[in-house]
Amino acid sequence: MSGSKISKKTAYIAILTFGIVSMLGDIVYESGRGIAPNYLMFLGASAFMVGVVSGAGEFLGYGARLISGALSDKSKAYWVFIFVGYGLILSIPLIGLTFSLELVIVLLLLERLGKALRSPSRDTVISIIGKNVGSGKAFGLHEAVDQIGAIIGPLLFAAVLFFTANNYQAAFGILIIPF
Numbered sequence: 219m220s221g222s223k224i225s226k227k228t229a230y231i232a233i234l235t236f237g238i239v240s241m242l243g244d245i246v247y248e249s250g251r252g253i254a255p256n257y258l259m260f261l262g263a264s265a266f267m268v269g270v271v272s273g274a275g276e277f278l279g280y281g282a283r284l285i286s287g288a289l290s291d292k293s294k295a296y297w298v299f300i301f302v303g304y305g306l307i308l309s310i311p312l313i314g315l316t317f318s319l320e321l322v323i324v325l326l327l328l329e330r331l332g333k334a335l336r337s338p339s340r341d342t343v344i345s346i347i348g349k350n351v352g353s354g355k356a357f358g359l360h361e362a363v364d365q366i367g368a369i370i371g372p373l374l375f376a377a378v379l380f381f382t383a384n385n386y387q388a389a390f391g392i393l394i395i396p397f
Contacts, residue, residue: 234359244364257313279330290338299338303339312325312390344357
């Protein structure tokens with residue numbers, strides 16, 4: 219994969235495509251992460267347990283990046299890490315299919331693992347693609363599109379909760395659409 223052989227137009231299209239994929243992913247996982255503490259408590263978790271799960275998820279999400287980044291660099295299998303990482307976002311809509319506290323915890327942790335798998339590889343590919351347009355422009359454009367999802371997702375989730383009288387299953391279920 220060589221960024222110097224990619225035209226500016228192709229680079230911008232690729233960066234926008236990554237941004238749209240990230241935006242759709244953000245719609246799903248930002249919604250799920252925002253409501254996860256409330257849903258865990260709804261299922262019977264204590265405040266302490268919610269804190270432990272949240273902390274463990276963040277630790278997993280950042281700690282595993284050290285390993286996944288090194289592995290993707292060594293293997294050059296960036297696309298495998300990207301696809302598996304984005305695929306694990308499916309764990310958020312799946313939360314709506316269960317009332318099992320333990321399974322919800324596993325699904326939340328899987329989503330964080332997915333973030334750890336996809337982020338280093340995605341950023342590497344964007345940096346390679348973005349060589350002809352400039353790294354700042356490439357990452358700025360990607361992040362601008364990505365952040366649209368971070369805003370729309372929680373708003374969508376809140377609207378579904380509002381119009382369904384706090385039906386978590388419906389709210390999590392609607393997230394299969396952007397996934």
